[in-house]
Amino acid sequence: MSDSNNSRGMFGVSGTGDTSGYSGLERIQVTPGSSERPYGSYFDEVADDLERAYPEFADAIEKVVVDRGELTLHVKREKLVEVAKVLRDKLLFEMCMGVNGVHYPKETGRELHAVYPLLSITNNRRVRIEVTCPDSDPHIPSLVNVWAGNNWHERETFDMFGIVFDGHPALTRILMPDDWQGHPQRKDYALNGINVEYKGASQPAPDNRRAYK
């Protein structure tokens, strides 16, 4: 992976390549804290139902966040499959709309997040599950056995973030070429300055193709 802070752009830009000249691309992360009851809307009911149906609730759910009219359950990764099964079978969240990753490099020990938006057709409800794993051990159990449709979504998240979904039937790259190095949507992966490599041939990155830079 190349270091974006040392790359030089086509017009002699050094550093982040921030074209606005405003505050750079230095990112401040704000992690919302746990919400207090009552959550409002149907969220209390979902939380109550889950507590009833899943006795280990307090142990498995790290925090419950209600923000902008959306309910997010932060689940420990070891308990993810159990919680997912309860949500599917007992709380009737029949559909998982996939999974996607977010990389928070400054959250030490929980750098990689996987986010699952769930949909209940029966109750017309939505809930979001968020699971974290550290960069040093990027493993999260796969939910393909719970919602088969997560297959490609998990492959994409692996491709883009390097999160390994344990138990996935064939966790391979899906959008990038099979022999690609690195995971492009991580924050430590530069937007440009990446050489395009083919078998036996290499195409320099755009900012290295011309002599006038």
Add this chain to the structure above:
Amino acid sequence: MTTFDPYASSRETTEGTVYSVTGGDWNELISEIGSQKDEKIVVNMGPQHPSTHGVLRLVLELEGETVSEIRCGIGYLHTGIEKNIEFRTWTQATTFVTRMDYLAPIFNETAYCLAVEKLLGITDQIPERASVIRVMMMELNRISSHMVALGTGALELGAMAPMFNAFREREKVLSTFEKITGLRMNMAYVRPGGVQQDLPTGTVQHVRELVKDLRIHLKDNSDLLVGNTIWMKRTEGIGYLDLAGCTTLGITGPILRSAGLPWDLRKTQPYCGYENYDFDVVTADTADVYGRFLVRVNELEQSLRIIEQACDKLDKLEGQPVMVADKKIAWPAQLAVGADGMGNSLNHIREIMGTSMESLIHHFKLVTEGFRVPAGQAYAAVESPRGELGAYAVSDGGTRPYRVHFREPSFNNLQSTSAMSEGSMVADIIGAVASIDPVMGGVDR
């Protein structure tokens, strides 16, 4: 044992083994296949294939003409839009997301803008006229997208005339888009806070006439195909996927509705004021290619109904704002499409260049730096022509998205290819894939 691969010759290089699937010797290949006991062969369909809706690669394992296994290969159109967005302002991102599912650009923009508006907490402040324009544009777009699905779907199964009819009608819709936004496709017309500019004079009248015209001519295709014996034989019972299959695979849109479930986000979880429109959710009960075809055909009429109601609303809302009142979000210029098709506002230029330096500074800061969005995450979903299109946006409080992910219905639904077609004939894969209506720009993003 020799490791002769009949499908690819290999040579060793310093980078590793290089396989070459071109320039093989057919005689060698045929003799090799002849010596094998079973008749299983692997065929690559695509990525350049006229029937695959773009660069979709299907790896088929065939026993005779029966397909025993299908694998999809995607990623040939991956453009890194989600990554690129992280380096642009929140407003600039609409220009990127509109290019994802290129047949449904307005839906991409609207889903994205709804997510950003949720993050900004201004969902309630969006002017009604802006929401009505969004609805009208989305339904026009649904028609143009369904016309491609129906036209190319029919062409792929060998019917030429529906393609001509469909693209003729689609062209009328695209011309209307050009009249309104200045562009036929990829308009970046829907912006966080509203829409980019108000409708040009006479648009509502034009759209009313368009609806009348479409109502007559959209029938050309359904008249050709509904109940047509050849069409029925190619589509009935093909690509079967029932409700259980749909839910476990996360399938939404016409495929889900063809399995009999009236699930349409416009009804169940309304956005942009869809609860104020009178329309029906179209379903079928056959769960096959024909059912999906019927769902799309009948959805066209429902879209026309919504557009008519939107026109009535637009008449009443004439002169109302189309952008949120907050001047820290809305761009200062009131642009209008000029004769050259470009947006312009001479009054605004006169103001910032001649009278008010503060206006100039404000304009410059807002356009180059963008507005800040409070930290948090939000998910907004719309019913696109292909199903639930979800935009997931994360902000860290800055002027650029921290992360934007699109839950693309094409990407998700394409997974059902195997479930629909394994065990069927090769020719039926074409119909099944066409009924999924995948748009590779959306699949690969």
